Amino acid sequence: MLQIRSLSKTYANGVQALKDVSLDIPRGMFGLLGPNGAGKSTLMRTIATLQDPDSGSITLDGLDVLAHKEQARKRLGYLPQDFGVYPKVSAEAMLDHLAVLKGITARGERRELVQALLQQVNLWNVRKRKLGTFSGGMRQRFGIAQALIGQPSLIIVDEPTAGLDPEERNRFLNLLAEIGENTVVILSTHIVEDVTDLCPRMAIIAAGQVRLAGEPREAIRSLEGRVWRKRVEKEELDRLVHEHAVLSTRLVAGKPVVHVLADANPGEGFDAVPASLEDVYFGELRRAALASTPAKAA
Structure with missing residues (x-):
């Protein structure tokens, strides 16, 4: 140990x-x-x-x-x-x-x-x-x-x-x-x-x-039912990033595919997908980045 x-x-x-x-x-x-x-x-x-x-x-x-x-x-x-x-x-x-x-x-x-x-x-x-x-x-x-x-x-x-x-x-x-x-x-x-x-x-x-x-499997289980995927146009990306908790974005056949973390379906075109350790990983990195960003003055 x-x-x-x-x-x-x-x-x-x-x-x-x-x-x-x-x-x-x-x-x-x-x-x-x-x-x-x-x-x-x-x-x-x-x-x-x-x-x-x-x-x-x-x-x-x-x-x-x-x-x-x-x-x-x-x-x-x-x-x-x-x-x-x-x-x-x-x-x-x-x-x-x-x-x-x-x-x-x-x-x-x-x-x-x-x-x-x-x-x-x-x-x-x-x-x-x-x-x-x-x-x-x-x-x-x-x-x-x-x-x-x-x-x-x-x-x-x-x-x-x-x-x-x-x-x-x-x-x-x-x-x-x-x-x-x-x-x-x-x-x-x-x-x-x-x-x-x-x-x-x-x-x-x-x-x-x-x-x-x-345990990786426990971490993955914590996100089950909360990961959603959508294939989008490149012009939509900035809006999605501002409106949703985007975990990851990757190009598939030339078009971005995004994974979003949400308790309920985040909107039209999104499909529920099984959670993965990659989703857990990107979710933690996102939270770390948010925690290190100074709050904007009112």
């Missing part, structure tokens, strides 16, 4: 990246949803002991992470959003080197570990290839392999599927799901579908604050 209590962080430029963040994250896949700039990466780096918060606490299975960083690092694996590799080093050699850095110095133990990890992430057949020749998905799977060194009790992955083609994305997400059966895995992303498919628990963060935390 990972417990985060009242975590806050303000950078030197005055940006408050985290505002009193508290979360309980159990074993399994946990989705952290939020747009770019929401504070997700700041939270991930803080949990990974790469930066200090201004206030608050983080506890991993009873260990004070902020007070005992070296011990915490032995228990966690981290795949950051920008994961660099030495392009001229083979996957096998690089993983062996990283295992040494993680404290696994016995050559035989290290050899067995590297072999097992490369097989687990389906890179054994390319273990001699230089990392610079890997595709994006292969690099991400290598990143997971290095994060698994030392059998960590917490894995943190930050925007791991950005830029992956559909096949590599599915392969990577399946790998994460397998890992999440026995480990706390935090999946930080702005891709709603990744969380819908994989995570039994989640949180939505916006402007540095937790807007919602719980």
Whole structure:
């Protein structure tokens, strides 16, 4: 269990990246949803002991992470959003080197570990290839392999599927799901579908604050019967945005299709549709934006 209590962080430029963040994250896949700039990466780096918060606490299975960083690092694996590799080093050699850095110095133990990890992430057949020749998905799977060194009790992955083609994305997400059966895995992303498919628990963060935390299916259930869809002309969009709580707009065959949140049918041409986690997500972002907009003077 990972417990985060009242975590806050303000950078030197005055940006408050985290505002009193508290979360309980159990074993399994946990989705952290939020747009770019929401504070997700700041939270991930803080949990990974790469930066200090201004206030608050983080506890991993009873260990004070902020007070005992070296011990915490032995228990966690981290795949950051920008994961660099030495392009001229083979996957096998690089993983062996990283295992040494993680404290696994016995050559035989290290050899067995590297072999097992490369097989687990389906890179054994390319273990001699230089990392610079890997595709994006292969690099991400290598990143997971290095994060698994030392059998960590917490894995943190930050925007791991950005830029992956559909096949590599599915392969990577399946790998994460397998890992999440026995480990706390935090999946930080702005891709709603990744969380819908994989995570039994989640949180939505916006402007540095937790807007919602719980089970995706419960969050979706809270909007059932309140989401309406209409295909409109582009000229209608501005009026709809002013008159209704528009959750999302997307072009379908060249025409905008809007999702609106309302307790009753908002008007002619609207059809009720099943709620989705995307509707929940955009609804929370809308509320966060409204909360941060100063009220106009009368």
